[in-house]
Amino acid sequence: MILKLRYKLWIEKDGEKVFGDGPLDILHRVERTGSLRQAAEEINMSYSQAWNLIKDLEKRLGFNLLKRKVGGERGGGSQLTEQAREMMMKFEIFHEEADQSLNSLYKKIFK
Amino acid sequence: MILKLRYKLWIEKDGEKVFGDGPLDILHRVERTGSLRQAAEEINMSYSQAWNLIKDLEKRLGFNLLKRKVGGERGGGSQLTEQAREMMMKFEIFHEEADQSLNSLYKKIFK
DNA sequence: TTGCGTTATATAAATAAAAGTATAATAGTA
DNA sequence: TACTATTATACTTTTATTTATATAACGCAA
Incomplete structure (x- = not known):
């Protein structure tokens, strides 16, 4: 089995999501493309959804993730703002180490 | 912040959930009460939902979690079946150790 | 034989989440 | 000035998930 x-x-x-895999991915794509719209398009997410997502995160975090030019x-x-880069970097490191830790733990107990 | x-x-x-916190909690309550209906009631879950949940898990796992008497x-x-007990035990240990591991990692990186 | 509390099951209703549509504002540039 | 691709924002529609409702079968006990 x-x-x-x-x-x-x-x-x-305060009980509300402020960062995770989704935002991390979108922000990486914004960094590369220079456009939130293009970032959203790449993952077949509607622009309005991506925009709302980022806006909500910023509101909850209390700082901006994006520097916009209209x-x-x-x-x-x-x-990306500097604070966005910092958050991304920390989350990535955490995620990577957590992955190793969880998988070795899993093998130990379930195998 | x-x-x-x-x-x-x-x-x-095969890409489908077969165990997690929800089932663990329900199974514990079945163990104590001797009844899936009572277990569901305790957590304000409809009986039909609890029943479907367990049934689906059993189907995917390929073995029974409950010994029923109608x-x-x-x-x-x-x-509970013996296999249910085993799964519960392993998942609990895993969960507990994972919690410690993740939280110390989190502190290390985010604080 | 009737009542009881359970398992078993299907279906409907309600709620929440996701996706899609539409439109305005902006400021460089040709 | 007209064009362009973007941000900004409000709604509407669709889809998925959750919750609720209803009903049958079962077997022991009074």
Whole structure:
């Protein structure tokens, strides 16, 4: 019987999500493309949904994740803030180490 | 800014959930009360939902979690199978150790 | 034989989440 | 000035999930 460990990790503030895999992925794509719209498109998420997601996170966190530019050449765009980069980096390291830790624990107990 | 780590752990087989916190809790209550209906009632879950949940898990796992008795004194009831006990025990140990591991990791990286 | 509390099961209703649509505002540039 | 691709925002529609309702079968006990 091949069972597999699954898990989800995220960060909350006052009982509300403020960071997780979804935001991490979107922010990486914003970093690369320079546009929230393109980032959303890449993962087949509607722009409005992506926009609401980021807006909610920012509101809860109390700081901006994106530096926006509306209009202008190429219509504008978005870039990461320093605080966004810091959060991403910490979450990535945590996620990576957690993955190793959980999987070795799982093997120890279930195999 | 007080951020809090949150996580969810569960076991899958062929991409479908076969065990997690919910089932663990219900099975504990069945063990104590001798009845799936009472177990469901305790956590304000409809009996049909609890029944479907357990039935689906059993189907996916390929073995029974409950020994059922229909009719008879007190209408019948349900008891845990040995395999259910084993799964519960392993998952509990895993969960407990994972909790410690994740939280110390979280402190190390986020604090 | 009737009542009881359970398991077993299907179906409907309600709620929540996700996805989609529409439109305004913006500021460089051709 | 007209065009462009973006951010910003409000709604509507659709889908998925959860919850509720209803009913049958069962077997012991009074």
